[in-house]
Amino acid sequence: MPNPDPNPFTNTNRRPAVDGPFHAHEVGLALRNSGILLEALRHEVTPAGLHYLLSHFDVPYVPDGTWQVEIAGRVRRPGTIALEEIKRLPSRTLRVTLECAGNGRAAMTPRYPSMPWGHEAVSTAEWTGTPLRHVLERAELLDDAMEIAFLAIDRGFDRGHEHAYGRSLLRPTALGEDVLLVWAMNGAPLLPQHGYPLRLIVPGWYGMASVKWLARIEARAEPYDGFQQVSTYRYRPVPEGPATPVTHMRVKSLLVPPGIPDFYTRRRMVEAGPVAVFGRAWSGGGTPIARVQLGVDGHWQDAHLDPPQGRYAWCGWHALWRAHVGEHELSCRATDAAGETQPLTQRWDSGGFGNNAVQRVEVTAR
Amino acid sequence: MPNPDPNPFTNTNRRPAVDGPFHAHEVGLALRNSGILLEALRHEVTPAGLHYLLSHFDVPYVPDGTWQVEIAGRVRRPGTIALEEIKRLPSRTLRVTLECAGNGRAAMTPRYPSMPWGHEAVSTAEWTGTPLRHVLERAELLDDAMEIAFLAIDRGFDRGHEHAYGRSLLRPTALGEDVLLVWAMNGAPLLPQHGYPLRLIVPGWYGMASVKWLARIEARAEPYDGFQQVSTYRYRPVPEGPATPVTHMRVKSLLVPPGIPDFYTRRRMVEAGPVAVFGRAWSGGGTPIARVQLGVDGHWQDAHLDPPQGRYAWCGWHALWRAHVGEHELSCRATDAAGETQPLTQRWDSGGFGNNAVQRVEVTAR
Incomplete structure (x- = not known):
């Protein structure tokens, strides 16, 4: 078994990929x-x-x-x-x-x-x-x-x-x-x-x-x-x-997790009913955002895009989620004017670069 | 075996203590x-x-x-x-x-x-x-x-x-x-x-x-x-x-890790010879710092205290370390005017509060 912590000043090896708990x-x-x-x-x-x-x-x-x-x-x-x-x-x-x-x-x-x-x-x-x-x-x-x-x-x-x-x-x-x-x-x-x-x-x-x-x-x-x-x-x-x-940023979007969190797990709780969901989307090289979709339990709906704030700045978006009591998964997916869309699953890279897969947020509605 | 991730909105149990890798x-x-x-x-x-x-x-x-x-x-x-x-x-x-x-x-x-x-x-x-x-x-x-x-x-x-x-x-x-x-x-x-x-x-x-x-x-x-x-x-x-x-802060001190770091491990490398070591010390309730010691491989020397910057502000300190080629451990230990001194080993608490044990920094001198 290799030394888990070899001399960092002389060891030129790449660190092997890991899984599970964090070092x-x-x-x-x-x-x-x-x-x-x-x-x-x-x-x-x-x-x-x-x-x-x-x-x-x-x-x-x-x-x-x-x-x-x-x-x-x-x-x-x-x-x-x-x-x-x-x-x-x-x-x-x-x-x-x-x-x-x-x-x-x-x-x-x-x-x-x-x-x-x-x-x-x-x-x-x-x-x-x-x-x-x-x-x-x-x-x-x-x-x-x-x-x-x-x-x-x-x-x-x-x-x-x-x-x-x-x-x-x-x-x-x-x-x-x-x-x-x-x-x-x-x-x-x-x-x-x-x-x-x-x-x-x-x-x-x-x-x-x-x-x-x-x-x-x-x-x-x-x-x-x-x-x-x-x-x-x-x-x-x-x-x-x-x-x-690695050069330009890849197209990506994020949403503000709605409701209130649990301190340790950061799980979210919202009140059932209409929930305003807000987020931002961006791409690289000055390419504008063409579309953002909000995903609720795997069903996608188009979000409204805010007016652009400059060629290199992210673009705000919002959508309405009618939350029913129960467990839900929210996600969002952006597409840029060049036709690039975020992948639904991880984009693998051995160094951990450029993963623009969609964010997923678990939310409980009560 | 208990469910590792019970419902955070209803589970009132304290989380059990853990060791090793991080969740x-x-x-x-x-x-x-x-x-x-x-x-x-x-x-x-x-x-x-x-x-x-x-x-x-x-x-x-x-x-x-x-x-x-x-x-x-x-x-x-x-x-x-x-x-x-x-x-x-x-x-x-x-x-x-x-x-x-x-x-x-x-x-x-x-x-x-x-x-x-x-x-x-x-x-x-x-x-x-x-x-x-x-x-x-x-x-x-x-x-x-x-x-x-x-x-x-x-x-x-x-x-x-x-x-x-x-x-x-x-x-x-x-x-x-x-x-x-x-x-x-x-x-x-x-x-x-x-x-x-x-x-x-x-x-x-x-x-x-x-x-x-x-x-x-x-x-x-x-x-x-x-x-x-x-x-x-x-x-x-x-x-x-x-x-x-938990009320007042306990007496504590920190040092600025000298030299340059390794990106991943944050291990430090310095040039052998005189190394200026700088840090800060503080205590709670307005109690002034009376003494700071720099520890080098377990040997303690008094550090110089900077003039106080107000009753509730930390106090700067500095000391000279004559570094010899090899592996070293630096630490620092403050004592306040009430006679409280930092412990050399962890001060155990089940919620992880108030651990004012001395900081230890591993440094290689070349």
Whole structure:
């Protein structure tokens, strides 16, 4: 039998999938990282402190002061740019729904031992910053710069690899008008845990692309091969098999569990009769939501969609459920304008990424 | 064998203690409730969104608007008082460290199945509000009013009992100058999850006393017997045995884990040599911290205490660790001015309350 807890600083093996009860390390990650409370889906823009949060390593302690970003690699004018200088470039505010690529991991059977998200790793905020392209244009990308890498200051080990968090984007993506260097969230300075003083926001993508605590931008003629780019955040149907990069969010919807909960099990109780059910739906890459259905005990009815709140923001929806006394299962299913629909059962991935299966909520009506 | 998941709406039994891996319901609670990130102990006042949070039921959705509190029971002038009226009474701002009474529960063996806190359910904020006594004096307590009960709007089931969250204080405690009706946190309006628009803050007590979403204040000639007062938040060495109410926080200290972490196990790696170790210590009831010791592999050295930041706020401390290459265990131990010292091993309680045993952090030096 293998050592259940080999040296984490040297062991490069993938952790084997597990089933059933949760390991203390999974609980440790659940205690560190936080999701939205599903009842807070009522808020169009997620209030401070309720936005989901996934940090691989420690949240850096950055006392107030100067911050600068190094611009390096395949540019004509390498150097540093001060945050204050970045703030003087033209800025935009975008309402963006972000979701962790591992959202839904704990609902998979078996599951990859990592952050055991249920459905709560999604939120919406208004991000203010300057389009990254302004900084890249100032630095003058060389013709062979095919990728832009983003390096942060949070550092640690993962599967035996010591590294600072880093990700890259292909040049055409990085030059898009909506990729932002961000210093404000919901009209206030970034909170420490959301990347203070400067972070990247890549709308339409899963959250791993939106690098926090950004310290270095590197134009590259070769693909970026950092751990977070090539060794994780890849869809792998088989643990050591072929891999596809995780990019845009998949279509998904959630509902606010109606009624009142039981403290420990979170089972729900409602009064029989008409129950207003409310939720949100979103997809990736700026694709609008075309349809949301509310499922009651396996029967589907169309929900009403609220007016869109921006290309990258989730879409509110509501439906009326006439609840009869007894036990029920509610669910919801979104379809986007590209015709993608949420699967009814788990979408398996060996690393626990991209599971956009429908949420199911058990409710007792009395 | 008992049904592992009986009807939560009717089953009034205490859950049996467990050991080893964690149940999905415990993980569900860890996903809903959030602790401070230990590295955020660096901040004297915990930034928004990093303050620990324990909500028994759903966080109420309170759209902006009017709010009023009902004053009832053994008072000469019952009625309602509007929040805007409360805000016109004299106000104070207090820096207060709050800790959940269940902090340290997951470190107990065996443990009670509930919110599986490690050490992270503690934070410090600046709370602005009016002393409760101003409102009680306006209402004119009758002579036989021996307890003041505080009823909130969050509602649900716990061990088969349906109730809104409520707690009480004895009259002399409630009339203390430092018990506040609070509408602002760290200079900003209360966040929804911290009790918007009005909550109680009872400095020096574990967090359960500081009722959020406060809607009703009831002066009573008889003891308040709500579920959260009599059926939980009691120290019980034996599950069905005699019980003592949970009140003031016990003396405790934490350290910021030094170095860098491994993502999954959170094991720490530091460079050998001098390592500055930083932490916080606090006690209950306004008792100051007298001493903090840093433990390295079981050897204790005195830490330096920072100047106090108020009667109810934690106290910073720091110490120097000369790390030699190899495996180490760091710990810290506080003693308060009343002579209470943290125990080195778990302080057993059948409900998982009040475990102020020392934190232990495994660190590799290279």
